[in-house]
Amino acid sequence: MQEIRIGSRDSLLAVIQSETVIASIRRTDPETDVRLITMKTTGDKILDRTLDKVGGKGLFVKELDRALANHEVDFTVHSLKDMPMELADGLPIVAVSPRADVRDVLVLPEGVDTLSPELPIGCSSARRRIQLQRLFPGYRIESVRGNVQTRLRKLDGGQYGALVLAAAGLHRLGLEHRISRYFSVDEILPAAGQAIIAVQGRAGEDTGCLRGYHDPDAMACMLAERAFVRKLDGGCSSPVAAYAHLENGRLHVRGMYVSEDEKNVCFGERTGLPGQAVQLGTLLAEQLMAEGGKA
Structure with missing residues (x-):
């Protein structure tokens, strides 16, 4: 019997996401023995500093x-x-899931139904911070680290007046009841790759067991979004957002570029064929850099 070992972070959300891959492999190849191996990453261990201070994603x-x-x-x-x-060299993304709900959401403390102006809104990225400052002028926006459960404990413990999280993660954890408000993609443009699960493998090896899991539409969106961010040299600390979706056979790519001093925030969109995903993302980044004064 063939054995396939799936590696995952040891957080509850990471395990739930890995189990969707395992279930798909078992449906595709019922005779395969699939095993989950979890590990704690450096990013899971360092929680007292923002990611840009300790090495990024x-x-x-x-x-x-x-x-x-x-x-x-x-x-x-x-x-x-x-x-x-x-x-890393030789370790490509070999499959991606269909995209779940791409939106960001507002989460209030348990039993609270209004946003407190006295407490900060917690979020984990410069991308969210920049857009929240436009949506909630006058409110403090502060960094929050840790897995979803850790962040919710900090929220319910009174450290924050609200959190902004990804809808997809809360839904996968069965915590959708905590969502107070969904932000449209016009209000908060998502992170590149948000709501997509990626499977990484070794180059040149058989990936047939993933054929029931892989979604070509999500792959086209991924390529466009990551090309946009890569052109802008955007990491976890850069306030960059990118969102692509397919509609009537056309790929629509939207992006946000923020100048280094954060004074210029530019949004734009490009449309083309799915096969042009990388080109569309790259051209949009060049367009917004020119508009924002970086080019």
Whole structure:
């Protein structure tokens, strides 16, 4: 019997996401023995500093990349938005899930139905902070780290008046009842890759077991969004947003560029064919850089 080992972070959300991959593999190849191997990453251990201060999104994949490269696991599973733009050599993204709800949401403390102006709104990225400052002028926006459950404990404990989180993660955790408000993509443009689960593998190896999991439409969106961010050299600390979706066979790519001093915030859109995904993302980044004064 063939054995496939799936590597994952050990957080509850990461495990739930990995289990969707495992279930799909078992449906595709019922005779395959699929095993989950979890590990704590450096990004999970360092919670007292923002990601840009300690090495960026790569801290969430370093240990998993090492296990994959060393053949300790056969595939690794990630939230696509947590993956760095430059992947380790020989470890490509080999499959992506259909996209779930891409929106960001507002979460209030348990039993509270109005946003307190006295307490800060907690969020985990410069992308959210920039857009929240436009939506909630006068409110303090502060960084919050940790997994979803840790952030909710901080919220309910009175450290924050609200959190802004990804809808997809809350839905996957069965915590949709905590959502007080959904932000449209016009209000808060999502992070590149938000609401997509990515599977990483070793180049040149068989990925047939993932054929029932992979979604080509989500892959086209991923390519466009990541090309946009890569052109802007955007990491976890850069206030960059990108969102692509398919409609009537056309790929629509939207992006946000923020100048280094954060005085210029530019939004734009490009439309083309799915096969032009990388080109569309790159051209949109060049357009917004020119408009924002970076080019």
